[in-house]
Amino acid sequence: MAYSEKVIDHYENPRNVGSFDKNDPNVATGMVGAPACGDVMKLQLKVDEEGVIEDAKFKTYGCGSAIASSSLVTEWVKGKTLEEAASIKNTEIAEELALPPVKIHCSILAEDAIKAAIADYNSKHGKE
Ligand code: FES
Numbered sequence: 001m002a003y004s005e006k007v008i009d010h011y012e013n014p015r016n017v018g019s020f021d022k023n024d025p026n027v028a029t030g031m032v033g034a035p036a037c038g039d040v041m042k043l044q045l046k047v048d049e050e051g052v053i054e055d056a057k058f059k060t061y062g063c064g065s066a067i068a069s070s071s072l073v074t075e076w077v078k079g080k081t082l083e084e085a086a087s088i089k090n091t092e093i094a095e096e097l098a099l100p101p102v103k104i105h106c107s108i109l110a111e112d113a114i115k116a117a118i119a120d121y122n123s124k125h126g127k128e
Pocket of ligand 1: 037038039066103105
């Protein structure tokens with residue numbers, strides 16, 4: 001199966017690989033796995049006092065599309081509020097990366113990772 005040029009670009013030059021201290025109260029960590037293939041994605045957001053995402057990092061143990069999806073969302077979420085980040089849809093990720101149908105679940109993993117990170121932030125800050 002051929003990867004799109006954008007997938008190959010993110011796969012060969014992943015943006016924002018790494019991690020933040022998960023115990024930092026301003027760091028939100030989302031860790032999700034895809035049961036179908038066993039791939040795992042960790043996404044971390046650094047959130048400022050106003051609830052704006054100032055930085056993002058990821059570590060993904062998975063296929064090229066999962067790495068590209070997580071690399072892409074680290075770029076997309078920067079400068080967004082948590083609410084804005086929560087509205088990022090896997091369909092937008094799949095469209096941007098031109099993912100074929102069998103790779104759609106890789107983009108769902110990235111959407112789920114954002115949601116999991118936001119849930120972590122809310123629980124750290126005593127919100128539902
Ligand atoms: Fe499962 Fe890509 S093949 S995340």
